Amino acid sequence: MKQIRILTGMMFVVLISGCASLPESFTASELPLNDDVFTQYHEYTPESADEIFKLDAAAREFVDNSQSPLSGDGDNLKNLIRQIFDGGELGIRYITNANTIASETFANRAANCLSLTIMAKAMADYAGFNAVFYEVDIPEYWTRRSGVNLLNGHINLRVSVADTLRKNQISSHFIDVDFDPQTIRSHFPRNAISKEKITAMFYNNKGADALLNNDDIKAYAYLRAAALLYPEFGSTWVNLGVLYRRHGLLDSARESYELALKLDSENLTAWENLALLHELEGRTAQARDIARSVRNKRESNPFYHFILGEEALDFGDPEQALIHYNRARRLDNSRHEIFFGMGKAHYELGNIDRAADFMKLAAKHAQNRQDEYRYMSKLSDLQSAR
Template identity: 45%
Template sequence: MRISGLLTIFAILLFLSGCQSTEQAQVDLKPVFLDTAFSGYQAVPVESEQEIFALDSDAKVFVNNLTVAKNMVHAKNRNKVMESLIRAIFNRSDFNMIYDNGANTTASETFNNRAANCLSLSIMTYALAKQAGFDVRFQEIDIPEYWTRKDGYSLINGHINLRISDVSDTSMILLENRTMVVDFDPFSPKKYFPSTEVNKQRVVSMFYNNKGAEALVNGDHLTAYSYLKAAVQADIMFQDAWTNLGILYRMAGHHDWAEKTYEEALKLNQDNLTIWENLAILHEHQGRYELAKNIQEFVTQKRLRNPYYHFILGEQELETGNFREALAHYKKAISIDESHHEFYFGMAKAHANLGNSKQAMKYLKRAKRNTQIDDLKDRYQHKMDLFAKL
């Protein structure tokens, strides 16, 4: 079963059409909660904000050892503390941190598990940097719609990063080297996307939304409802949480409630194509085929210049065994933007399924060349080694 436009965050979710200010105009949103349809959801344990950002004793010792070793009294040494902290997190040999898309964990869990996605890494880094006495701000990145595939679902992803400073009043920052931007982007985009500072409540909502989306993919509607309701309550202006809640209602058969939820979500951003697409899917389930068709045509025309739109079409064709059609979509994605390793890996998979080992090897090399993530480089190299033995 496939849900087009299901949201998650992995790195941190966000699918805004334009750079949205934290000072956006307030709209009259009416929460659409259906507690009676998810009886017992209150028994699902949902982490509090404090639990999400809390550090255990080992994590605090880790930070304190760094600050003592670098003598944090002087400003110049404070910069060294900041750099050492970030280096320790990024450096696999020192911290053994492994990137895992599905690891939606709290700061302490991430520190101890040493496997996390971008959102969890950002939450942990925020907590560690605050423990070291730095000022830390979350920034939401305005990226084009980007999808990944998981268990037959289309998951749309957003992104955040961190700005770490040695002063609490960022207006006083005069020297560039006193501020660091920390970004755990697993795909290393080579183009600049604007960012907007967001508050801690938005990140809490993202965390809940991620957990809710994962539960939805796993078919656990009770857990999904518990987390998605918490996500909306944590930040009523976070559109992604509204959208996932609508998807849950649709999957659970509550079509009228799903429609109401999408309508509320669109008040925040009328240009959100993911919501419009999910509304089209809902109308199909309601038997309103002409309306669904019109909406889908509108969405498709808007997406034609998005390389990830063609990429996800390629992934879908690949799943159904239409390998030549998949190649055409991957080629289109590359013609729009040739910087993303996933597009080349798609080409490699399609060629491999067609028995074109030489072409598959060629595109695996290009995929490896277009990523800066060591784990991904290792995976691509492993696949190339396997092909070389054939």
């Protein structure tokens, strides 16, 4: 699979908890960067942390209007978060590639999980609440854009009334802000992370977007910024490796993948890209050994089979896609994405009734109104085609 590591909306960064750190003696000048190749990177200036988290006047007014001096802190917290998601108020929508700063997210009424978390953090700070970023250790999960598999991570935000964290007390006055409530219900382990890491994740996403758009100078500028700010974030090194490989900088690509693996030896995306690099350089046996190991580790992950189905569908093979989707469904019979994929495959095969059945299941299992409406719209189109 051709992969880029990205932090998307509903899923934030998938960096595995407990990863290693770089040795103190490892200086910035020793990082596998290539300023001498991407000499025009300085034409792009990544947003500062202040710019990323700044609320404009309209966003500040929205927060002010959500707070009442007659209500307690807990009620004001609930009202702020409710209005962020309430269709009659801000009504934030999920869009996977909405990699925007807080003020843009507010103006667009659209976010992925990273940009939602950034905006919610800025609003919580402005309102005087405590807010803590969390990185969630979810199974590998992919989406496809422009013929490329994007490995999604996940972050969310816990917002609490002002005195909760200061007194180190457990309080009922907190809310987890998350597009995907299943990550909360499933109790995946999570770890608090810093604002610096969140900022590096933002740069990584912007760099990945630029990679997808074949804007390699911009991609390098943002990935470089991420690497310098938070070099322990392995996803950045994987994406830089993809960029270097694209430009024939194979030694730099290998250094980048190996650095990602030093940070997390179970980073399967780094291993997979390293296998591809070995294949390109003629080390076929080594490439096959790594690929086999990665494949074996992913066999029990339904989303691995799901993304193989998506690939097969993109390549015009709906029958093979159904084989992969069915394997995914046997492992997890509750995911709307899998049912949607099966509906698409049956449609391509001309099985309109079966396609409609799976669209109904996708809508039934959708985790938000936006996806439910999307599936119901597809279902309506299918019913009209009968």
